[in-house]
Amino acid sequence: MCAKFENEVSAKTLGLIVNPVAGMGGAVGLKGTDGRAVLKKAVSLGAKPIAPARAEFFLSELKFADGKIRLVVGAGTMGEEEAISCGFACTVFGKRKKETTAEDTREIARKIADAKADLLVFCGGDGTARNILEAINIDIPVLGVPTGVKMHSAVFAVDTKAAAKIAMGFLWGELPLQETEVMDVDENAFRKGRVSSRLYGYLLTPYEPYLIQGAKMASPMTESELRNQAAIAIYIIENMKPDVAYIIGPGTTTRTIGDLLDAKKTLLGVDIFCNKKIVASDVNEKQILEKIRRKTAQIIITPIGGQGFIFGRGNQQISPEVIRRVGLDNIVVIATEGKLRSLKSLRVDTGDPNLDDALRSRKLKVVANYKTEYMMRIK
Numbered sequence: 001m002c003a004k005f006e007n008e009v010s011a012k013t014l015g016l017i018v019n020p021v022a023g024m025g026g027a028v029g030l031k032g033t034d035g036r037a038v039l040k041k042a043v044s045l046g047a048k049p050i051a052p053a054r055a056e057f058f059l060s061e062l063k064f065a066d067g068k069i070r071l072v073v074g075a076g077t078m079g080e081e082e083a084i085s086c087g088f089a090c091t092v093f094g095k096r097k098k099e100t101t102a103e104d105t106r107e108i109a110r111k112i113a114d115a116k117a118d119l120l121v122f123c124g125g126d127g128t129a130r131n132i133l134e135a136i137n138i139d140i141p142v143l144g145v146p147t148g149v150k151m152h153s154a155v156f157a158v159d160t161k162a163a164a165k166i167a168m169g170f171l172w173g174e175l176p177l178q179e180t181e182v183m184d185v186d187e188n189a190f191r192k193g194r195v196s197s198r199l200y201g202y203l204l205t206p207y208e209p210y211l212i213q214g215a216k217m218a219s220p221m222t223e224s225e226l227r228n229q230a231a232i233a234i235y236i237i238e239n240m241k242p243d244v245a246y247i248i249g250p251g252t253t254t255r256t257i258g259d260l261l262d263a264k265k266t267l268l269g270v271d272i273f274c275n276k277k278i279v280a281s282d283v284n285e286k287q288i289l290e291k292i293r294r295k296t297a298q299i300i301i302t303p304i305g306g307q308g309f310i311f312g313r314g315n316q317q318i319s320p321e322v323i324r325r326v327g328l329d330n331i332v333v334i335a336t337e338g339k340l341r342s343l344k345s346l347r348v349d350t351g352d353p354n355l356d357d358a359l360r361s362r363k364l365k366v367v368a369n370y371k372t373e374y375m376m377r378i379k
Helices: 037-046 051-060 081-087 100-112 126-136 158-171 186-193 223-238 251-261 285-291 320-326 337-342 353-360
Strands: 012-018 070-076 089-095 119-123 144-147 177-186 197-206 245-248 271-274 277-280 297-301 310-312 332-335 363-369 370-376
Touching: 012 051, 012 081, 012 100, 012 158, 037 223, 051 081, 051 119, 051 144, 070 081, 070 100, 089 100, 100 119, 100 126, 119 126, 119 158, 126 144, 126 197, 144 158, 144 197, 158 197, 186 332, 223 251, 223 332, 223 337, 223 363, 245 251, 251 271, 251 297, 277 285, 285 297, 285 320, 297 320, 320 353, 337 363
Parallel strands: 012 070, 012 119, 070 089, 119 144, 245 297, 297 332, 332 363
Antiparallel strands: 177 197, 245 271, 271 277, 363 370
16 A cells, blocks of 8 residues: 655645556457456467556656655555555555456546545546546546557547656646547447447546647548548558558558558558458457468558557557567558648657657658658657
8 A cells, every 4th residue: 555645835746547448459359448348369379468557657757856746546456556656655545456447447537526636637538538537527637648459539638658748747737638538439349340439528628739630520421532541552552562561550541552452451450461462350469460470571551640659559550569470661551642731740659668769769751642751750
């Protein structure tokens, strides 16, 4: 049990809730972990927890403020263990459990709100954001550390380090608040290739336009947009090389490549093409690594509309290990000219800070039309 924090007039109260299973379905290709059956399958496929490590990274970024923060956390794996690991004193809400539930999240969120926390930070995905919305509405400000698979909501920082910067900026009075959307999709439909998203409500979130990711936006399927997608696909296909494995991420722009090759590419999954034929559909990280063993490979991805992420949102199967195996020079981004105009920048959140920094240090090729290429930096 964490030690109780001594009362300090100047201290700010920071709440922390960790969803210990959030994001475990990503690398194994399950597109989420809502529901016990899905979580059990994820574990059977070799999924590993990622939320605890992100929570510890977030807390490590706050160490300079130790003594100025009063930390209140969820019991056990829901924040207490991460706080202890990072050497933080804290007050604990809830009971330690081997298996946690959405109701545990709601209960702890209510107790943190009752404690008049200045800010509640959670490590999870859209489902966790919904649980917190159900529990506290807009009673206290909330900030998400991105840990899930989908993360369509606008309550999340762009990455863990950004979350720490936002939290500190807000607690010390440097940032205002705004109401931000809590979105979620039907995971069962999502796994079948259908995006059925819904707005559930709004949470109060610290406002920092460059460090908050914003809500996911669908690209308008106008005639010009469809022609642009086809032109990009034709150009990519013409430049495909023999015996190279092409790891092609999710999205309507990437799916057009499969359409023109008369191959049924999954809309929301990652597929592998070789010699202009699909050789593996809806693959997970392990399957990708097996398929590209001793082969030259290339990654083709498209940014998330409205957010700009090319890695770390909905394509966690293309893991840091996969990216390193393929090589940073073998990454191609494809995006229509309309989508590029709507983006502030390209972003990455692989979960590996060193890899993210390496990606940000170089320019990536972006194909925006037939024979139209740009070199763009990642912010």
